[in-house]
Amino acid sequence: xxxxxxxxxxxxxxxxxxxxxxxxxxxxxxxxxxxxxxxxxxxxxxxxxxxxxxxxxxxxxxxxxxxxxxxx
Numbered sequence: 001x002x003x004x005x006x007x008x009x010x011x012x013x014x015x016x017x018x019x020x021x022x023x024x025x026x027x028x029x030x031x032x033x034x035x036x037x038x039x040x041x042x043x044x045x046x047x048x049x050x051x052x053x054x055x056x057x058x059x060x061x062x063x064x065x066x067x068x069x070x071x072x
Contacts, residue, residue: 033039
């Protein structure tokens with residue numbers, strides 16, 4: 001009966017340590033900001049606006065060059 005009790009206590013301690021690790025993971029996840037998705041959407045939106053502005057600027061930059069070719 002002695003060795004079985006030892007194994008039982010070891011298994012119980014291992015299970016307890018697993019539960020502690022899982023609880024710590026949940027605590028850490030709960031502390032993360034919940035607006036992480038909205039931050040990525042906001043960043044993607046700003047990048048899209050920047051690309052649109054860049055495209056508009058490049059079109060304006062290229063237009064005088066094409067108008068000069070029409071007169072030659």
